Amino acid sequence: MHREKIDRIITEHRQFLDQFNHHVFVCSGLGCPRNDEIRRALERAVQTQHLQDAVLIRKVGCMGLCSAGPLVLIQPQELMYQGVQPEDAEEIIASLGKSPIQRLLLPADLAFFTRQHKNVLRLSGRIDPESLPDYLVAGGYQALLKTLATLQPPDILRSIQDSGLRGRGGAGYPTGLKWATVAKAQGSPKYLICNADEGDPGAFMDRSLLESTPHAILEGMIMAAYAVGASQGFIYIRAEYPLAVQRLKRVIRDAEQNNLLGHSICGSNLNFHIQIRLGAGAFVCGEETALIRSIEGKRGLPRPRPPYPAEKGLWGCPTLINNVETYANIPPLITHGPEWCANLGTDKSRGTKVFALTGRVRHTGLIEVPMGMRLREIVDDIGGGLTEGHTLKAVQTGGPSGGCIPAALLDTPVSYESLNELGSIMGSGGMIVIDETSSMVDIVTYFMAFCRDESCGKCTPCRVGTAQIHNLLIKFQNHRATMADLEMLEWLCDLLKNTSLCGLGQSAPNPVLSALRFFRREFLDCIATEQAHEEVKP
Numbered sequence: 001m002h003r004e005k006i007d008r009i010i011t012e013h014r015q016f017l018d019q020f021n022h023h024v025f026v027c028s029g030l031g032c033p034r035n036d037e038i039r040r041a042l043e044r045a046v047q048t049q050h051l052q053d054a055v056l057i058r059k060v061g062c063m064g065l066c067s068a069g070p071l072v073l074i075q076p077q078e079l080m081y082q083g084v085q086p087e088d089a090e091e092i093i094a095s096l097g098k099s100p101i102q103r104l105l106l107p108a109d110l111a112f113f114t115r116q117h118k119n120v121l122r123l124s125g126r127i128d129p130e131s132l133p134d135y136l137v138a139g140g141y142q143a144l145l146k147t148l149a150t151l152q153p154p155d156i157l158r159s160i161q162d163s164g165l166r167g168r169g170g171a172g173y174p175t176g177l178k179w180a181t182v183a184k185a186q187g188s189p190k191y192l193i194c195n196a197d198e199g200d201p202g203a204f205m206d207r208s209l210l211e212s213t214p215h216a217i218l219e220g221m222i223m224a225a226y227a228v229g230a231s232q233g234f235i236y237i238r239a240e241y242p243l244a245v246q247r248l249k250r251v252i253r254d255a256e257q258n259n260l261l262g263h264s265i266c267g268s269n270l271n272f273h274i275q276i277r278l279g280a281g282a283f284v285c286g287e288e289t290a291l292i293r294s295i296e297g298k299r300g301l302p303r304p305r306p307p308y309p310a311e312k313g314l315w316g317c318p319t320l321i322n323n324v325e326t327y328a329n330i331p332p333l334i335t336h337g338p339e340w341c342a343n344l345g346t347d348k349s350r351g352t353k354v355f356a357l358t359g360r361v362r363h364t365g366l367i368e369v370p371m372g373m374r375l376r377e378i379v380d381d382i383g384g385g386l387t388e389g390h391t392l393k394a395v396q397t398g399g400p401s402g403g404c405i406p407a408a409l410l411d412t413p414v415s416y417e418s419l420n421e422l423g424s425i426m427g428s429g430g431m432i433v434i435d436e437t438s439s440m441v442d443i444v445t446y447f448m449a450f451c452r453d454e455s456c457g458k459c460t461p462c463r464v465g466t467a468q469i470h471n472l473l474i475k476f477q478n479h480r481a482t483m484a485d486l487e488m489l490e491w492l493c494d495l496l497k498n499t500s501l502c503g504l505g506q507s508a509p510n511p512v513l514s515a516l517r518f519f520r521r522e523f524l525d526c527i528a529t530e531q532a533h534e535e536v537k538p
Contacts, residue, residue, distance in 0.1 A: 002259075002266060003145060006136060006141065013137050014137055019053070020053075021054045022096045023058055024056070024058065024074055024075075024093075025059075025072065025073040025075065025126070026039040026059055026070070027060065027063050027070055028060060028061065029211050029243075030207065030241075030242075031062070031208075033069070034085065038070055038084055038088075039059055041087075042093060044089065045092070045094075046093055048090070049093055049094060059129075060125050060126060060129070060212075061208070061211055062124050063080070064121070064367060065106070065112055065113075066364055067362070067364040068083060068106060068363070068365075070083070070084050070085075071125075079105065081105060082106045083104065084104060088101075110363075111384070115381045116367055116368055116369055117344070117352050117369060117370045119329065119332055119351065120209065120213075121368045122332070123138050123140075123213050124213055124366075129213060129214055130214075130250045132215065140331075143330070143334040144219050144222055144265075144266070144331070146335070147223050148265065148268040153227045156227035156334070159338045160175055160176035160227070160330075161174070162338035162339075163333050163351070164176075164341065165329055165351055166416065167322055167323065168322075168326045168354070168428065169195055170426065171503075172349075178310055179228055179320060181310040181311070182320040183227060183229060187312075190229050190317060190318045191230055191232055191234070191319040192224055192233040192320045193235075193292070193314065193320070193322075194221055194233065194327055195288065195321055195323045196324050197237065198241075198286070198428060199281070199283040199285075200401075200430045201399060201447075201450060202358050202359075202432050203427075203428055204356050204366070205325060205429045206323065206325065207241050207244055209328055209354070210244035211244045213328065214247050214250075214251045215255070216328050217235075217327050218251060218261070219330070220327030221233050222265065222272055230320060231273070232274075232275075233273065234275050234276070235274060236279055236294070237277070237279065239281065240281055249276065261273060277294070282294075283450075284302060285300040288313075288321045289309065290302040290502070291321070292309060292313055292319065296314065300456070301456050325354055325428075345415070346371055346372040348415065349415035349416045349417065350371060351371060352368050353368065353371055353414065354367070355378070355430070356429055357382070359432040359434055360386050360390055360434065361384065361385070361433040362387055371413075371414060371415050372415055373413065373414055374410070374412065375410045375414060378414070379395065379410065390435040392410065392434075393407060393436045395433055395434065396430075396434060397414075397419055397430065397432075398419070398424050398426060398430060398510070399427045401425060401504070401508065401510055402424045402425050402427050402507075403422065403424030403514030405419075405424055405518070422514065423510060423517055424510065440522050441473065441476050441515075441522055448466060448469050448470045448512065451466045451504065451505075452469075455505065456504075459500055459502075461496050461501075462496065462501065462505030462508065465495060466505070466508055469489065469492050469493065472492070476489075476523055477526070481523075481527050486523060489516075490513075492509075493509035493513050493516075497513075
């Protein structure tokens with residue numbers, strides 16, 4: 001598609017949108033219950049009140065505040081209604097241009113929205129995820145056009161490196177360094193992979209991005225392909241994400257039909273194609289070497305590194321692999337320049353990060369904050385604090401590979417370095433708030449059971465170690481553990497961490513180790529109870 005055609009689509013679509021006095025946005029994410037019913041009810045209300053020429057009902061992506069859903073946004077007034085039901089549709093449509101419905105109204109100054117800094121989520125909840133014209137009107141694909149018209153691949157690589165962007169999939173590897181390695185790697189063809197195999201319990205960041213702004217992911221991938229010289233791309237996504245898969249198929253088809261994918265993209269010499277590969281739900285396939293094997297049609301098992309995928313990846317060829325959020329960062333980064341990203345966050349952790357904020361907090365949902373924001377601000381301000389009557393015990397970050405940060409350290413800034421110092425990790429962005437009613441022994445037992453079940457079994461430390469650690473934790477849960485069990489637990493965690501083949505096994509002990517570091521008393525109490533029982537036996 002050439003700029004003239006894009007400009008024409010933008011003009012025509014903007015004229016279409018401008019003819020309506022009111023736009024009613026309905027969250028259409030997988031997590032919002034009854035949203036299809038609500039949208040149809042609103043459309044019927046528009047019909048019955050004869051407002052077809054004045055009101056446009058639009059499906060949009062996730063608006064973030066999942067705990068208040070289903071959400072409906074009224075524009076241009078920027079009124080947001082919470083907990084909407086189909087039965088509210090007639091009243092909502094009848095109220096347009098009049099006083100808002102107070103019982104449904106969310107406060108306009110809610111800290112959940114005002115304290116965030118939206119970058120990759122800037123269009124989520126604001127456009128129809130499947131509409132190319134919507135994305136174009138919102139400024140979509142302008143970064144790609146700028147790239148193809150004015151920048152050479154080395155310019156892109158330099159911008160990514162100067163921005164300080166790190167991969168958002170969990171490891172935090174410098175994105176620019178990875179891209180530069182693939183660009184200079186010998187071998188042909190070069191491949192590009194989007195890792196959308198999000199399997200962490202409590203995590204839904206990538207799924208929401210794919211459901212809300214799939215064109216932005218494609219745009220980031222196309223620019224990455226241009227920068228590193230890749231001609232074929234794959235999106236590896238869980239089959240459990242049917243709505244995201246459906247929308248990806250739709251936008252890939254639209255992008256191909258409009259010359260944003262395929263041969264001579266936008267009249268340039270760039271050829272790039274994208275295919276979708278469905279994962280069967282194995283957590284280990286989030287590890288890049290296992291994921292690559294799965295795309296090749298083999299069992300998803302990790303392999304030792306080096307060689308790294310950047311030099312020898314898919315079918316032995318140089319392969320760039322990043323996760324969904326990393327690619328979503330690329331269009332705004334190129335549009336605004338590397339300084340824009342570099343000026344956000346901390347010295348070593350720059351930009352923003354998307355989190356799935358869940359657990360015992362008032363406002364749960366999808367959030368995006370600058371790196372360096374304190375955990376206390378996220379929990380108390382954006383999250384609205386804990387549910388009434390409860391106190392904070394810990395914040396668990398990084399999913400089953402992460403750790404638990406106690407309430408006493410809530411002023412910790414969120415960065416790769418600070419979380420690592422506390423024995424946790426950023427991970428892909430899961431953040432679970434835990435209150436005083438939860439047992440840390442129970443929590444780490446749950447995570448270890450998950451890792452045991454998801455271990456691929458290739459290496460003995462992970463296959464056997466996760467099972468043995470879980471067995472020990474069960475003894476603590478049942479108050480049958482001894483001091484010798486505690487010593488064995490710590491020894492096994494250290495063994496697993498240092499001898500497992502891949503990241504799953506190496507990081508599986510993290511929740512246990514952080515719990516032992518900050519909540520050791522709870523483990524000792526289990527032992528003390530057992531000893532007390534022994535003392536009273538006849």
